[in-house]
Every structure is written in structure tokens, then in C-alpha cells.
Amino acid sequence: MANPLYARLQATAARLIKAYGQTGTVTxxxxxxxxxxxDPTETAYTATLVPMAYNAREIDGTVIKTGDMQIYISAVGLAITPGPGDYATANGNTYRIINSDPNLYDGQTPVVHIVQGRIA
Structure with a gap:
């Protein structure tokens, strides 16, 4: 059974992302x-997301490179779990998802998807 705490955290994350984010896509x-x-099948899913630049101290040049973005994607209403190989569109740019963290604290409820995006 899902923990109600994580459902509330998911709702809070969705509300903040909606308030301060933008509509984009995860493809x-x-x-x-x-x-x-x-031919390959391309499916675009509408998502609410917030792209943020990494702090300079987080950029190591190997795992996180200059220009990479940390993208917070609302889990509410998103039919997929974004992962490596997917693409996220934000700020008019398309980012290839390098790393992903669905934040499944209870193993069932994704609070927010945090992905590392690199310009495609």
C-alpha cells in the first residue's frame, strides 16, 4: 500500500512545478x-517541468558537463518514467536524458522525476 505521505509530497511537487515551471514534452x-x-516509433508525452542549470561546483566535466541541465518533471499525469535515452524539451531546447531519478521513496509513488539533460 502506498504511503499517504508520499502522495502529499507528490502533490506538493506537482503544484510547485506547475507554478514555477513550464509545459514541455518527454519523448x-x-x-x-x-x-x-x-521504423522507430516516436511518442511525445506532455509534461510539466522545471529546467535548472547545475551549480559550477557540481560540474565535473565527465558525469556532469557544462551545459547540462537538471530537469524536474512532475510525475502527476505523466504516463511514463523518463529514463536514459528519452528526450525532454524545455526552454525551446531538446535535451537527451543522461541520468534519471524517479524518487520512489516507498517503491510505488514517484514524488518527482529528476533527470540530467544534455543538449541533443
């Missing part, structure tokens, strides 16, 4: 089955 590209062939 997933699914490669076709090799035995069947065909």
Missing part, C-alpha cells in the same frame, strides 16, 4: 523489433 523513441523491421 520516447522505441526501436522496432529486429525480426519484423520497420
Amino acid at each position: 520516447r523513441i522505441v526501436e522496432p523489433d529486429p525480426s519484423v523491421g520497420g
Whole structure:
């Protein structure tokens, strides 16, 4: 059973992201089955998100590079869990998701998706 505390935290995160964020998209590209062939399928999901630059002290040049963005994505209403290989569009830029943290504190309720995006 989901912990009600995490449902409240999820609602608070969604409210703050909606108030201070923007509407963007999370796009997933699914490669076709090799035995069947065909073209990759691209699906865009509307999301509410907040892109923020990393602090200079967080940029190490290997894992986090200059220009990378930390993107907070509301879990409310998002049909997928963003992960590496997906793309997020914010501020008119498309970012390839490098790392992702769904913040599943109880294993069931994603409070907020925090992803590392790099200009695609």
C-alpha cells in the first residue's frame, strides 16, 4: 500500500512545478523489433517541468558537463518514467536524458522525476 505521505509530497511537487515551471514534452523513441523491421516509433508525452542549470561546483566535466541541465518533471499525469535515452524539451531546447531519478521513496509513488539533460 502506498504511503499517504508520499502522495502529499507528490502533490506538493506537482503544484510547485506547475507554478514555477513550464509545459514541455518527454519523448520516447522505441526501436522496432529486429525480426519484423520497420521504423522507430516516436511518442511525445506532455509534461510539466522545471529546467535548472547545475551549480559550477557540481560540474565535473565527465558525469556532469557544462551545459547540462537538471530537469524536474512532475510525475502527476505523466504516463511514463523518463529514463536514459528519452528526450525532454524545455526552454525551446531538446535535451537527451543522461541520468534519471524517479524518487520512489516507498517503491510505488514517484514524488518527482529528476533527470540530467544534455543538449541533443
